[in-house]
Amino acid sequence: MMVPLQKVLEGARAGCYAIGSFNVYNSETIRGVIESGVDMNLPTIVAFGAGYIPNMRLKDAAALVRSQAADAPIDIALHLDHCKSLDIIREALDAGFTSVMYDGSALPFAENLANAAKVVSMAHAAGAGVEAELGGIAKGTHSNEEDGSEIYTSPDEAVELVRETGIDALAVSIGTVHGMYAGEPRVDVGRLKKIAAVVDIPLVLHGGSGTPEAIIRDCINNGIAKINVNTEISMHTVAKARAAIEANPKIHLSKLCLTEIEAIKEVVKKYMEFFRNR
Numbered sequence: 001m002m003v004p005l006q007k008v009l010e011g012a013r014a015g016c017y018a019i020g021s022f023n024v025y026n027s028e029t030i031r032g033v034i035e036s037g038v039d040m041n042l043p044t045i046v047a048f049g050a051g052y053i054p055n056m057r058l059k060d061a062a063a064l065v066r067s068q069a070a071d072a073p074i075d076i077a078l079h080l081d082h083c084k085s086l087d088i089i090r091e092a093l094d095a096g097f098t099s100v101m102y103d104g105s106a107l108p109f110a111e112n113l114a115n116a117a118k119v120v121s122m123a124h125a126a127g128a129g130v131e132a133e134l135g136g137i138a139k140g141t142h143s144n145e146e147d148g149s150e151i152y153t154s155p156d157e158a159v160e161l162v163r164e165t166g167i168d169a170l171a172v173s174i175g176t177v178h179g180m181y182a183g184e185p186r187v188d189v190g191r192l193k194k195i196a197a198v199v200d201i202p203l204v205l206h207g208g209s210g211t212p213e214a215i216i217r218d219c220i221n222n223g224i225a226k227i228n229v230n231t232e233i234s235m236h237t238v239a240k241a242r243a244a245i246e247a248n249p250k251i252h253l254s255k256l257c258l259t260e261i262e263a264i265k266e267v268v269k270k271y272m273e274f275f276r277n278r
Helices: 005-009 027-040 058-070 086-095 109-125 155-165 189-198 213-220 231-247 253-275
Strands: 019-023 044-049 076-083 099-102 129-134 169-172 203-205 224-229
Touching: 005 044, 005 076, 005 129, 019 027, 019 076, 019 253, 027 044, 027 058, 027 253, 044 058, 058 076, 058 086, 076 086, 086 099, 086 109, 099 109, 109 129, 109 155, 129 155, 155 169, 155 189, 169 189, 189 203, 189 213, 213 224, 213 253, 224 231, 224 253, 231 253
Parallel strands: 019 044, 019 224, 044 076, 076 099, 099 129, 129 169, 169 203, 203 224
Antiparallel strands: none
16 A cells, blocks of 8 residues: 555654665566565565666556555555656656655755745645755765765754754765665764754654664664665665676577566665664
């Protein structure tokens, strides 16, 4: 069943567990993520980044998720990830997305706040949830995201953004990267604690791929309720597909697609179990 972001994240922060938000780009990734949620009997966030619109139209992604969610005995949020355009956000809401992320992190704070408030008004009227981002997250290796500067989230600005916009979740910058780390991860959990002390909505960690388990657990125990995973899904699935082709150069594309689905599920289910924080 498709539900808004708020429903999926309900109880996660207070219960010290996190819900994974897994990026999808085509039919195989959508199926892999949803089947993982069903297998694990866990609420699931299917994240379709605005940057993947060349791969699939928003209405097509929504139709695929809606079709698979109709038979699924779990809560599923269809989330528009990292979108800077209010027009595209409107298009996603019209298509049936139940969650949107407005990414105004590169803008001056006042402009980010004003636009986030507009998105909240649109999304809540459509019954959807809203995530906003404050601060900047750097780009690591193997990432398909845009280059970004690392700017840590200000707790004071976080309070104002949440209070003035009514967003449902806040993505924070504390030292993780989009993609894989080029060196030793330096995640500022102390800053996260300061933000969590003054902001009571679910907090979001971007850059879950490659972040050490101990750091992830520390973040979950200090307010993180949603964690994004993208790069590791891509890397693992590409490696599995390459191995399948090398093992059988005459493999049919239909068989290769099934190999990809199983590879996706391996990564997604690993993180789903991990994020339960048991």
